[in-house]
Amino acid sequence: MEYIFCEDKIIIKKPFCLDLRRTLDCGQAFRWVKKGNRFCGIAGGRYAELEEVNGDIYIYGITKTDFDDFFKNYFDLERDYNYILKKISENEKIKSAVRYGKGIRILNQEPFEALISFIISQNNNIPRIKGIIERLCENFGTKTENGYAFPSAETLSSLSVEDLAVIRSGFRAKYIIDAAKRVTSGEINLENLRKLSYDNACRELMKIKGVGPKVADCVLLYGLGFINAFPKDVWIKRALDEYFGGKIPECAKEFGGIAQQYIFYYIRSAEG
DNA sequence: TCCCAGGCTCTCT
DNA sequence: AGAGAGCATGGG
Numbered sequence: 001m002e003y004i005f006c007e008d009k010i011i012i013k014k015p016f017c018l019d020l021r022r023t024l025d026c027g028q029a030f031r032w033v034k035k036g037n038r039f040c041g042i043a044g045g046r047y048a049e050l051e052e053v054n055g056d057i058y059i060y061g062i063t064k065t066d067f068d069d070f071f072k073n074y075f076d077l078e079r080d081y082n083y084i085l086k087k088i089s090e091n092e093k094i095k096s097a098v099r100y101g102k103g104i105r106i107l108n109q110e111p112f113e114a115l116i117s118f119i120i121s122q123n124n125n126i127p128r129i130k131g132i133i134e135r136l137c138e139n140f141g142t143k144t145e146n147g148y149a150f151p152s153a154e155t156l157s158s159l160s161v162e163d164l165a166v167i168r169s170g171f172r173a174k175y176i177i178d179a180a181k182r183v184t185s186g187e188i189n190l191e192n193l194r195k196l197s198y199d200n201a202c203r204e205l206m207k208i209k210g211v212g213p214k215v216a217d218c219v220l221l222y223g224l225g226f227i228n229a230f231p232k233d234v235w236i237k238r239a240l241d242e243y244f245g246g247k248i249p250e251c252a253k254e255f256g257g258i259a260q261q262y263i264f265y266y267i268r269s270a271e272g
Numbered sequence: 273t274c275c276c277a278g279g280c281t282c283t284c285t
Numbered sequence: 286a287g288a289g290a291g292c293a294t295g296g297g
């Protein structure tokens with residue numbers, strides 16, 4: 001990837017495989033909002049605006065340090081998608097999904113935000129998930145000049161179910177608080193999970209109330225860098241049965257999370 | 273109105 | 286170990 005650092009923006013020149021809409025609005029992150037031609041949002045406590053211009057990506061509102069320290073990794077720009085997409089395309093069905101959804105990248109989000117976001121996602125629909133998360137940030141996140149940061153575990157751990165009534169998350173409120181408490185107490189150290197095996201990290205996460213296999217996989221994939229994690233929601237389960245004989249194709253296992261994202265996008269929009 | 277949502281927990285076999 | 290009800294809330 002080639003980067004140009006201007007005074008008012010950072011340019012990613014002709015990036016391979018980075019479609020803003022498909023990446024930011026495909027159900028892996030919930031806080032990016034389209035305003036005009038730009039996607040605006042706060043990630044890692046930093047406000048940014050992104051826009052595609054003639055095949056380049058412009059990023060406004062952040063410093064070079066923000067980019068080097070956070071966004072370069074957030075957008076997974078160091079990963080060789082050329083190799084990975086080729087590899088998972090050894091399966092014909094996945095090849096179709098890749099052709100259809102080209103440009104999706106896995107976002108490396110903050111672990112705690114991923115954890116809470118996907119706890120909220122259970123038995124829920126995407127528009128409502130976004131609403132709940134926005135209310136969570138507005139009520140309990142730190143206000144910056146361009147919006148609210150995602151609340152800290154410390155802040156959420158001090159709340160009661162009644163305090164959380166304002167976000168209207170329903171039965172998930174007790175799960176949010178349980179997660180925040182375990183993280184704050186140190187019982188679960190999210191950063192340390194990166195060093196564990198997939199199985200052990202998964203087991204640790206599922207100690208949290210309201211975290212089962214699917215939510216754990218989402219946290220591992222979107223928050224902790226386990227690119228092999230393959231979240232199985234109702235859509236993916238249907239697709240696995242229908243197209244893949246009930247199991248993940250061998251060629252897609254190493255990069256299961258990326259394959260999953262392309263399959264998810266494909267079956268939800270095209271019904272391939 | 274009714275059905276269902278990027279599931280999980282709890283209970284009962 | 287596997288099946289099924291119930292869960293809070295609201296979008297379509």
